[in-house]
Amino acid sequence: MSEDKAPETNIPKLSDDEKEIEQKMLKVISQMPDSVKPRFQVLHMLSDERSKINDEFEKEIKAMEAKYNEKKKPLLEARAAILKGTNTEYAEFLEVFDATAVKLETIVAGIVKTDEEKEQDDEDKKEHTPVDVTYLKEVQGVPDFWEKAIRGNQMVMQSVTEKDEPILKHITDVQAEETLEPKQVRVDFYFSENEFFTNDKLSLTVHLKDSDEVTEVEGTFIDWKDGKDVTKKKIKKKQKHKKTNEVRTIVKTVPSESMFNAFEPRKMPEDMVGEDDDSETEKLIEQIDISHDMARDMCDMYMNDALEYYLGFGQDLSDLMGGQFPGGAYGDEDDEDDDDDEDDKKKPKKKAAKKSGDAAEGAVGPDGKQQECKQQ
Numbered sequence: 001m002s003e004d005k006a007p008e009t010n011i012p013k014l015s016d017d018e019k020e021i022e023q024k025m026l027k028v029i030s031q032m033p034d035s036v037k038p039r040f041q042v043l044h045m046l047s048d049e050r051s052k053i054n055d056e057f058e059k060e061i062k063a064m065e066a067k068y069n070e071k072k073k074p075l076l077e078a079r080a081a082i083l084k085g086t087n088t089e090y091a092e093f094l095e096v097f098d099a100t101a102v103k104l105e106t107i108v109a110g111i112v113k114t115d116e117e118k119e120q121d122d123e124d125k126k127e128h129t130p131v132d133v134t135y136l137k138e139v140q141g142v143p144d145f146w147e148k149a150i151r152g153n154q155m156v157m158q159s160v161t162e163k164d165e166p167i168l169k170h171i172t173d174v175q176a177e178e179t180l181e182p183k184q185v186r187v188d189f190y191f192s193e194n195e196f197f198t199n200d201k202l203s204l205t206v207h208l209k210d211s212d213e214v215t216e217v218e219g220t221f222i223d224w225k226d227g228k229d230v231t232k233k234k235i236k237k238k239q240k241h242k243k244t245n246e247v248r249t250i251v252k253t254v255p256s257e258s259m260f261n262a263f264e265p266r267k268m269p270e271d272m273v274g275e276d277d278d279s280e281t282e283k284l285i286e287q288i289d290i291s292h293d294m295a296r297d298m299c300d301m302y303m304n305d306a307l308e309y310y311l312g313f314g315q316d317l318s319d320l321m322g323g324q325f326p327g328g329a330y331g332d333e334d335d336e337d338d339d340d341d342e343d344d345k346k347k348p349k350k351k352a353a354k355k356s357g358d359a360a361e362g363a364v365g366p367d368g369k370q371q372e373c374k375q376q
Helices: 016-030 037-084 091-109 115-127 134-138 145-151 259-263 279-310 314-321
Strands: 171-180 183-191 201-208 214-219 232-240 247-255
Touching: 016 037, 037 171, 037 279, 145 171, 145 279, 171 279, 183 279, 201 259, 201 279, 214 259, 214 279, 259 279, 279 314
Parallel strands: none
Antiparallel strands: 171 183, 183 201, 201 214, 232 247
């Protein structure tokens, strides 16, 4: 390496967690014996150079994703027109489908399976209940497409409670996108007139740093109708008078778990040092993470696999990717007349891997850093 030019000294962009690790590494190296220290200082420098190359790689990948997402837009617009029933002339698309189906049938026919694999296929067919589309004979489009797609996506359903479920029936359309300038993930939900709120559109925008760390969650204010706010619940609580020992029961309104909490505007605390034990800060960060997860999961489904989830093949996607979804669509919810002030039970944290070609949540990249989920 003596004849090569020394690497440039520009420092790669680091997240707060990465900065903390760097600080610890430098401290460990500084305490090494003088005869050993130089080689680890050089190894550290080489590691930083590798990180810079990986940053370049990530930047180019993001630019490529944005380019190909632009190419998807005409297809997504055509899908929306069919779902809404504004386009009922499919001739040009059906020709492509017929040609593709013949090729796929030929490929599938050539697959040789063992008896065990055949038995498993038979079991899978028994377990899978085809989605009922008979009612569509009488209507235009596919009115419940997004409701059923969301119900079929166990990752999204992690945020849905039993009280949220009736509202899903009123979702008429979903639109989503991830942009680099500004760096953000946005999801728009459109609703028919309903008994819960007056809004016909709810938007969720998650603002990010270049490092993909969330800076802010921006959401629509939900104009709940009287007594229909699913983000709150009433509980009964007993109070004892200190002097008379008289016991009375009061009714309190407290926060309740709901997917619609994701729309509440929140900002990530700027200074996280010394706040590890701050329960309020922890709750804030947890809710920001939930909003971020929902935005990314919805964006990923919108861009890629909405039809598969609508048709009920969500678990098949999970198996294909080697991921495992937690059981149950939603956790236990306290009744409104519950006399217990205990918090709603928390559902297990996600998550399963994304579709083939996407990075799994928590996967380790070329530089040893955790990778974010990516879209195709």
